[in-house]
Amino acid sequence: MDAKTLCLGALTCGPASGYEIRKLFEEGAYATLHPIGFGSIYPALTALLADGLVECTAEEQSGRPDKKVYRLTDAGVAALAQALLGEPQADRYRSDTLFMLTLAELIPAERIRWLLRQHRAAHQAELDKMLACDPADMPAGPRFVHGLGLTVYQAVIDHIDRHGDALVAAIAAGRDTTTSGSSAGTAEASGGADRGLGGSSRTAAK
Amino acid sequence: MDAKTLCLGALTCGPASGYEIRKLFEEGAYATLHPIGFGSIYPALTALLADGLVECTAEEQSGRPDKKVYRLTDAGVAALAQALLGEPQADRYRSDTLFMLTLAELIPAERIRWLLRQHRAAHQAELDKMLACDPADMPAGPRFVHGLGLTVYQAVIDHIDRHGDALVAAIAAGRDTTTSGSSAGTAEASGGADRGLGGSSRTAAK
DNA sequence: CTCCTCATGTAATTAGTTACATGATTTA
DNA sequence: TAAATCATGTAACTAATTACATGAGGAG
Numbered sequence: 001m002d003a004k005t006l007c008l009g010a011l012t013c014g015p016a017s018g019y020e021i022r023k024l025f026e027e028g029a030y031a032t033l034h035p036i037g038f039g040s041i042y043p044a045l046t047a048l049l050a051d052g053l054v055e056c057t058a059e060e061q062s063g064r065p066d067k068k069v070y071r072l073t074d075a076g077v078a079a080l081a082q083a084l085l086g087e088p089q090a091d092r093y094r095s096d097t098l099f100m101l102t103l104a105e106l107i108p109a110e111r112i113r114w115l116l117r118q119h120r121a122a123h124q125a126e127l128d129k130m131l132a133c134d135p136a137d138m139p140a141g142p143r144f145v146h147g148l149g150l151t152v153y154q155a156v157i158d159h160i161d162r163h164g165d166a167l168v169a170a171i172a173a174g175r176d177t178t179t180s181g182s183s184a185g186t187a188e189a190s191g192g193a194d195r196g197l198g199g200s201s202r203t204a205a206k
Numbered sequence: 207m208d209a210k211t212l213c214l215g216a217l218t219c220g221p222a223s224g225y226e227i228r229k230l231f232e233e234g235a236y237a238t239l240h241p242i243g244f245g246s247i248y249p250a251l252t253a254l255l256a257d258g259l260v261e262c263t264a265e266e267q268s269g270r271p272d273k274k275v276y277r278l279t280d281a282g283v284a285a286l287a288q289a290l291l292g293e294p295q296a297d298r299y300r301s302d303t304l305f306m307l308t309l310a311e312l313i314p315a316e317r318i319r320w321l322l323r324q325h326r327a328a329h330q331a332e333l334d335k336m337l338a339c340d341p342a343d344m345p346a347g348p349r350f351v352h353g354l355g356l357t358v359y360q361a362v363i364d365h366i367d368r369h370g371d372a373l374v375a376a377i378a379a380g381r382d383t384t385t386s387g388s389s390a391g392t393a394e395a396s397g398g399a400d401r402g403l404g405g406s407s408r409t410a411a412k
Numbered sequence: 413c414t415c416c417t418c419a420t421g422t423a424a425t426t427a428g429t430t431a432c433a434t435g436a437t438t439t440a
Numbered sequence: 441t442a443a444a445t446c447a448t449g450t451a452a453c454t455a456a457t458t459a460c461a462t463g464a465g466g467a468g
Contacts, residue, residue: 001302003455009309019419029308034300039457042421064464065420081312088302088321090328094240096207096294098354102235103215104347106287115294122296140376141310148304148365155361159354170346209427225447245429248449270436271448416467426457432450439444 001089003044004053006036008072008080011054015071018042029142032126032149045070053079101167109172116164120157127153207295209250210259212242214278214286217260221277224248235348238332238355251276259285307373315378322370326363333359 010021013029018041025036045068048054053076058066072080097119104112130150135143216227219235224247231242251274254260259282264272278286303325310318336356341349 001300001305006305009305012309012312017419018421019417030305032299033304033308035298035456037457038421039459040455046421061419062464064418065462067419077312080309084306084309084313085317088306088324091299091301091303092241093238093297093299094207095297097297098351099207099212099215099236099239100290100294102239102347102351103218103286103290104350105345106218106283107290111291118294139311140373140380141308144310144369144373145304145308147369148362151361151365152358155357156354159357163350163353167346167350174346223447224449225445241428243429244448245450246427252449267436267447270446271434273447414468416465418465419463421462422460424457424459427455429452429454431452434448435446437444437446440442 001034003036003040004048005080005083006030006034007041007044007048007070008053008076008083011070011072011076012080015069017067017069018045019067021045021070027129031129033145048076051079052076104167104171105174107171109168112171113164113168116160116168120160120164123153123156123160127157207240209242209246210254211286211289212236212240213247213250213254213276214259214282214289217276217278217282218286221275223273223275224251225273227251233335237335239351254282257285258282310373310377311380313377315374318377319370319374322366322374326366326370329359329362329366333363 006025007021010016010024010030013024016024018038021041022036022038024030025034045054045056049056049070053073054070055073056068056070058068061067097115100107100115101112107115127150130146130153133146135146138146212231213227216222216230216236219230222230224244227247228242228244230236231240251260251262255262255276259279260276261279262274262276264274267273303321306313306321307318313321333356336352336359339352341352344352
């Protein structure tokens with residue numbers, strides 16, 4: 001799905017500027033469905049304007065660059081409907097965290113715990129954002145996707161809550177950080193599960 | 207997460223050729239966690255060899271090019287463990303299908319039904335592949351990720367089964383394909399929900 | 413007083429995908 | 441007999457991210 005179609009889709013929610021479109025894709029209706037940044041949006045909008053699929057009125061603002069508000073034309077709606085008839089590409093998911101967790105044996109138990117917390121927190125944050133929207137206000141399409149998002153995020157959180165401790169315990173038991181012995185057997189290191197709690201508040205973002 | 211780290215990770219499962227690594231990422235242990243193709247794997251392997259992080263023995267084969275089997279060196283394991291300590295990038299998910307479904311109002315009801323079926327089938331296929339593996343054979347890390355995958359895929363399938371029909375019905379009611387009237391009100395077109403059943407067996411793949 | 417939000421756009425770099433080149437063996 | 445699998449690698453192309461440039465106003 002190319003950036004042009006994505007922008008066209010975003011504009012069905014109503015007229016918007018490039019800046020606002022980006023927000024739709026990172027916080028709003030299209031959040032997490034399709035990552036897209038300024039570098040893709042602005043050129044796409046320019047191309048759409050040249051093709052007559054959107055029209056644009058510039059609103060003067062003090063200091064800031066003019067706010068260019070784009071809206072769909074009839075041709076734009078038709079082009080979008082057409083694009084929506086094409087074959088959808090297969091879903092793609094990529095997760096550094098899950099890849100790392102697959103290689104848990106190579107990672108200190110403390111860091112595994114941190115990774116799990118962070119993963120949970122990220123999903124909880126998405127969930128909270130979605131919970132703030134009332135599905136009753138949405139048309140059927142967005143409501144369906146919204147509900148799907150809720151279930152999936154909840155499933156991830158539940159799985160971490162149910163099996164996260166067991167993973168940390170297994171790693172702590174299998175290869176202790178303090179001892180360098182390899183075959184430690186089934187140690188009962190699960191007792192003090194909540195002491196240090198990961199630390200490392202710096203470098204949390206980016 | 208770059209292609210080199212991904213290859214290093216794959217090689218923890220044991221020595222493998224580039225061809226086999228790709229299979230790991232599309233069917234095996236790392237399936238759907240990180241998309242990666244030949245074009246990324248072969249150059250990465252060459253670079254890793256130059257850095258001494260993997261070593262390689264070529265097995266002669268009749269007709270085919272030599273099968274180059276790569277395995278991790280001690281330096282490779284150390285480099286991987288080091289890379290695993292870096293900040294994981296945020297998860298990225300992209301779904302053409304879900305984006306399309308968000309714009310369901312612009313799509314004929316029949317096609318919505320097809321989209322839902324296809325989405326369900328894709329997730330069912332992934333689920334079946336995962337169900338074929340016994341988690342008991344896995345170390346804690348892969349087992350955790352495996353379990354997470356199962357729950358998530360199941361959640362998607364369940365959601366489609368529970369709410370898919372309602373979506374199709376809403377679209378069919380809101381904007382009928384046969385009538386061109388725009389403000390049709392709350393029509394009771396939900397009755398014959400299962401007549402044509404989508405058809406279009408051609409162009410199913412790719 | 414500093415940081416964040418608003419606001420647009422270009423340029424450079426990096427990453428990823430696709431196509432090509434080659435070819436024997438197995439399966440349908 | 442046609443197509444898929446196995447097997448590696450390069451070159452070209454497309455797409456995406458990041459950095460840069462500019463700058464006012466409001467919140468903390």
